[in-house]
Amino acid sequence: SQQxxxxxxxxxxxxxxxxxxxxxxxxxxxxxxxYRQNSGRGLVHLILIRSNEREKHSGxxxxxxxxxxxxxSLLITASRAADTASYFCATDEDRNFGNEKxxxxxxxxxxxxx
Amino acid sequence: xxxxxxxxxxxxxxxxxxxTLSCSPISGHRSVSWYQQTPGQGLQFLFEYFSETxxxxxxxxxRFSGRQFSNSRSEMNVSTLELGDSALYLCASSPQGVxxxxxxxxxxxxxxxxxxxx
Numbered sequence: 001s002q003q004x005x006x007x008x009x010x011x012x013x014x015x016x017x018x019x020x021x022x023x024x025x026x027x028x029x030x031x032x033x034x035y036r037q038n039s040g041r042g043l044v045h046l047i048l049i050r051s052n053e054r055e056k057h058s059g060x061x062x063x064x065x066x067x068x069x070x071x072x073s074l075l076i077t078a079s080r081a082a083d084t085a086s087y088f089c090a091t092d093e094d095r096n097f098g099n100e101k102x103x104x105x106x107x108x109x110x111x112x113x114x
Numbered sequence: 115x116x117x118x119x120x121x122x123x124x125x126x127x128x129x130x131x132x133x134t135l136s137c138s139p140i141s142g143h144r145s146v147s148w149y150q151q152t153p154g155q156g157l158q159f160l161f162e163y164f165s166e167t168x169x170x171x172x173x174x175x176x177r178f179s180g181r182q183f184s185n186s187r188s189e190m191n192v193s194t195l196e197l198g199d200s201a202l203y204l205c206a207s208s209p210q211g212v213x214x215x216x217x218x219x220x221x222x223x224x225x226x227x228x229x230x231x232x
Binding site: 033035040041042043044045048088090092100101102103104106107 | 118120145147149156157158159162164202204206208219220221223225228
């Protein structure tokens with residue numbers, strides 16, 4: 001079963017605008033990771049944020065994590081046409097070291113309009 | 115370093131047949147996990163292997179199985195294929211931290227194997 005929901009399910013914005021996607025999850029986590037998937041392709045890792053972190057940046061990406069609300073957000077600034085893809089959050093629920101099992105959200109389909 | 119490599123990329127099978135998918139993890143990575151992606155169910159965890167041992171298993175029937183070799187390469191097998199098994203099968207690897215309290219392992223995915231069952 002999936003961990004939770006991503007919001008919105010689909011988002012269309014003009015190139016150059018910022019895109020914000022939200023992810024909610026249900027259980028306590030070790031960390032949360034965001035991935036991008038272009039149509040028909042594999043998942044590309046974007047960023048990992050640990051449960052004891054509140055915000056993390058990587059280039060044009062900014063991720064926040066609120067463990068009290070069990071939610072995370074991904075902000076993509078100055079969007080480009082190449083950012084068009086589906087974005088997924090994934091949580092690592094297992095607190096036992098080494099058991100790698102990700103639970104994915106439902107994904108947000110982002111379309112950047114040139 | 116080469117990424118996670120999956121073969122074959124595309125395949126078509128008939129109901130009742132079996133299929134074997136292969137995954138080569140990133141060099142040095144010892145954990146390999148498998149996921150199924152379908153439009154209806156999304157991304158779902160199948161199983162995870164570490165040092166040739168299955169450590170975790172998702173909620174899939176026994177027709178889905180896997181194994182890991184001593185070089186960390188992994189295979190998954192689906193027997194008695196059903197139409198509903200049509201999906202993108204993704205393999206992922208992670209390096210595994212050496213400290214017992216390391217919780218920040220990034221998990222890297224391959225391009226996937228597209229399976230169509232007809």
